[in-house]
Amino acid sequence: MTTRFTLPYWYDLHTHFRQDATLQATVKAHVEMGCMGALAMPNTKPPVGKVFASEKVADYISVEEYRDEILKAADGAFEEVIVPLYITRDTTSEMIESGAKAGVLKACKYYPPHGTTGADFGAPFDMFIQNGVFKAMEETGVTLCIHGEEHGLDGDRYFDRAENAEEIFYREQMPRLLEHFPRLRFVGEHLTTKVGADFILDAPDHVKATVTPQHLIYTVGDLVKGLKYHLYCLPLVKFAEDRQALRDAVTSDRNTKFFAGTDSAPHTQKTTPCGCAAGCYTGGIAPQLYAQAFEMCGLDLATTGAQERFKRFLCDIGQGYYNLPAPTKEFTLEKQPETLSNLQIDGQTIVPLPLGMETDLPWRIAAL
Numbered sequence: 001m002t003t004r005f006t007l008p009y010w011y012d013l014h015t016h017f018r019q020d021a022t023l024q025a026t027v028k029a030h031v032e033m034g035c036m037g038a039l040a041m042p043n044t045k046p047p048v049g050k051v052f053a054s055e056k057v058a059d060y061i062s063v064e065e066y067r068d069e070i071l072k073a074a075d076g077a078f079e080e081v082i083v084p085l086y087i088t089r090d091t092t093s094e095m096i097e098s099g100a101k102a103g104v105l106k107a108c109k110y111y112p113p114h115g116t117t118g119a120d121f122g123a124p125f126d127m128f129i130q131n132g133v134f135k136a137m138e139e140t141g142v143t144l145c146i147h148g149e150e151h152g153l154d155g156d157r158y159f160d161r162a163e164n165a166e167e168i169f170y171r172e173q174m175p176r177l178l179e180h181f182p183r184l185r186f187v188g189e190h191l192t193t194k195v196g197a198d199f200i201l202d203a204p205d206h207v208k209a210t211v212t213p214q215h216l217i218y219t220v221g222d223l224v225k226g227l228k229y230h231l232y233c234l235p236l237v238k239f240a241e242d243r244q245a246l247r248d249a250v251t252s253d254r255n256t257k258f259f260a261g262t263d264s265a266p267h268t269q270k271t272t273p274c275g276c277a278a279g280c281y282t283g284g285i286a287p288q289l290y291a292q293a294f295e296m297c298g299l300d301l302a303t304t305g306a307q308e309r310f311k312r313f314l315c316d317i318g319q320g321y322y323n324l325p326a327p328t329k330e331f332t333l334e335k336q337p338e339t340l341s342n343l344q345i346d347g348q349t350i351v352p353l354p355l356g357m358e359t360d361l362p363w364r365i366a367a368l
């Protein structure tokens with residue numbers, strides 16, 4: 001018998017919608033996979049580096065404007081969208097305080113400078129420890145979303161077997177952050193390593209993490225076998241034991257910390273003359289990929305116990321953490337192969353992740 005089960009609508013709590021025609025298409029694809037909202041990353045061009053439209057801070061876009069644009073594109077299908085403020089050298093504690101007080105600012109995003117796509121406006125971590133920005137966030141309850149990779153490593157140290165950019169960050173920076181700001185709410189974004197997962201598990205309850213489908217399904221072996229550039233994202237997919245730690249964390253019946261954030265990142269030009277851009281696009285297919293991942297973890301999604309764990313990861317933990325409106329609608333996942341297609345935007349093509357790897361998905365959305 002075909003396995004099928006229903007789930008509440010969910011929030012993708014780490015995604016990239018971009019701007020203009022791409023935003024219109026990516027928001028639509030999210031609506032079509034049962035999303036009722038999102039946490040939409042601020043690495044736009046220019047970045048979302050100020051809170052209010054009326055402020056003058058460089059030529060940045062504001063949290064207010066970007067959130068409105070996304071809600072408009074969703075045309076009533078999104079209940080809520082959180083846009084984190086991109087913390088740059090121009091961010092001040094006053095911006096955090098006034099944004100939080102007005103109820104506009106819920107989160108901020110830390111990017112390691114030049115560490116990934118659109119991270120050119122990031123600044124060194126210590127700057128925000130010292131200049132009062134993290135303190136203001138702690139005091140106002142604004143969540144810090146962290147791209148946790150050590151900045152400026154050369155190729156070897158970035159991805160050495162003994163240590164890598166994420167491990168160094170979780171060993172050296174995160175403990176300092178907790179020590180300085182014990183009440184700061186923070187989320188380790190797109191976690192990839194056992195070191196990172198162990199850190200989150202040992203940290204207090206207000207410290208959580210998002211996990212992407214690709215980091216649950218693939219390892220670096222999949223990336224290098226045939227140089228599958230559609231699987232190139234930052235942080236990189238890692239080794240089997242790292243993936244196992246993430247799989248254990250998300251499927252545990254005691255999971256209260258790890259939730260869905262796809263890091264879906266559309267690139268119309270994935271390849272460049274000397275390499276390719278970092279980011280995997282998983283819009284429209286993320287619940288299907290997460291279901292595939294849970295099965296790869298050994299869970300039988302025909303059972304209510306496994307379905308309950310899946311629901312907690314996909315729908316409940318993140319929604320509760322950010323205190324987002326509860327879902328009232330449901331969608332149905334079914335174990336039936338689905339053939340994938342590219343997303344076409346104004347004559348340009350975005351290839352969803354598995355097309356670079358496989359042609360069919362084992363799960364499909366049967367009803368919305």
Ligand SMILES: NC(=O)N[C@@H](CC(=O)O)C(=O)O
Pocket residue numbers: 016043116117118147232233234235263265266278279280
């Ligand atoms: N994940 C990625 O590899 N890329 C993201 C940026 C990011 O979140 O790192 C993008 O915006 O393309």
